[in-house]
Amino acid sequence: MNTNSFISDIQNRWHNVYWYSRILINNDKYIAIGKEPKLLSTIASSIRIVANNGSSKEETFELQKQILRHIVEERYKKTPSKYDRIQRLLNELCTEIKTPEDMEVFIITCENIMLPLYQAIANIPNDDKEFTLNIAKSYLDVRGEEGLATVISLWDDLGVKGCLTAERTEIIKAFATLRILLSNDLSLSENDKDIVLTAFVQEFERRAAQKRKKRAGGSLENVTDFILEYYKIKRAQAPSHFQADLEVDNWVKTKDGWLIGISCKRTIRERWKNVSTSVEIYNRFKVKYIFHIVTFDEDLSDDKLTILGEQRQIFYLPDNSRRLKYASEHVGLKNYVRPISQLINDIKKEIK
Structure with a gap:
């Protein structure tokens, strides 16, 4: 040029x-x-x-x-x-x-x-529940608690794929309409049309990405809501003024009046080394445990498991996880990890 x-x-x-x-x-x-x-x-x-x-x-x-x-x-x-x-x-x-x-x-x-x-x-969904709810329910109907890990993984994957498919549908439809409209304007050169079309695509992607980011935060939080509702486990109010270092999605009250926090995440990436929540604070707010469901656990180092585990934080990992097998057989880590399929049974033991 x-x-x-x-x-x-x-x-x-x-x-x-x-x-x-x-x-x-x-x-x-x-x-x-x-x-x-x-x-x-x-x-x-x-x-x-x-x-x-x-x-x-x-x-x-x-x-x-x-x-x-x-x-x-x-x-x-x-x-x-x-x-x-x-x-x-x-x-x-x-x-x-x-x-x-x-x-x-x-x-x-x-x-x-x-x-x-x-x-x-x-037209793009604000959350991915509509793509996953019925499939997840059917899976638990058939496989029961053994299917929990699969449901959580499916929830994430199907939700993402469903929403991205909706995005593709919308941009193809809008792009095609704009292209036809521009083609009918004989005063526009091919370069002019390219400039307009790429401006549309660039702005669409920017806004779709913002919506994607908002959805991502709530996707796995939704699955904990679904699981508790499916098993008819009553949720409790979060303890007033309690601030955990790792975000908690839901709370359930145990039979002795204490609380268990439940969180579902892809990974534990927060500033876990700066953890300040002590066992004394847990006791003050009557927090018995924090149960973390983690779908991608390769970044769960021994240090993470030890530091957080000592604060009554339990990690539920996929049943076929390499990290679960390793930690379950480790004398210093085995008390901090459990298979996801055991989650509901553990909660029921605490609340009944």
């Missing part, structure tokens, strides 16, 4: 599709009007209508900018606390939308990028 071609590509106005998208969704620096589809639709349709009013290009352009400002200010006139961010947004858009051609790019961004993106992301 020669220098002139390179500069021309950088200056291509269709690159603004991506930057307009980022401005419209930024809720830290501005107001994220891109998260309000009705408002965005009103803005896009209003400024598109006046584009055909017969006035000169310059006059129409000024009118469009004024309409954009008026609609946004009107929407937020009852929220004075947001005034600074609203003005920052409007000033930024005014700076970036320099020409009537830029305004056309902005309209297309609203109509064909932001609105379809909003719908596509909304």
Whole structure:
């Protein structure tokens, strides 16, 4: 690519599709009007209508900018606390939308990028329970407690695969629609179309990744909810003001009035070396044990097991785990590990 071609590509106005998208969704620096589809639709349709009013290009352009400002200010006139961010947004858009051609790019961004993106992301599940609940229940119906480890592993794998499949469905559908729309615009070069399409994909992936991250935190927490509900084990309130060094998903009350915390994780990666929860604190809050269900246990070093195990934290590992076999036969570690299939039996012994 020669220098002139390179500069021309950088200056291509269709690159603004991506930057307009980022401005419209930024809720830290501005107001994220891109998260309000009705408002965005009103803005896009209003400024598109006046584009055909017969006035000169310059006059129409000024009118469009004024309409954009008026609609946004009107929407937020009852929220004075947001005034600074609203003005920052409007000033930024005014700076970036320099020409009537830029305004056309902005309209297309609203109509064909932001609105379809909003719908596509909304269609992706917020959690993966819907993909896993019935399968997990059927598995326990057939295999009982011996199937616990498989259910936990399946929950994680099926949930992830199900949600990613939903993501793929949404982006394929939205991408195809956008590609057809762009193909019908004869004024766009192939390079212009590529710029718009990649802007859409880049922003879709960014938002889908955010949703993915939120789902990941709750996935295995959901499986502990499911297991306790399936076996009709009543959950208890967490002890007030108790802070464990490792996060606890659920609590159950034992027959002597003490508590067992239950947590399910892929790995134990927290700052376990900085553990400050002493046995005395456990006693003060009547915490009898913390049961950790761990699905990927290769990072469970002897040090981790010893330090946490001494604080009445028990680790439930997959029944066929190499680490479980090793620790179960180790004189210093065997009291801190148990097979996942034993979990429900251990809980029932404590609560009955």
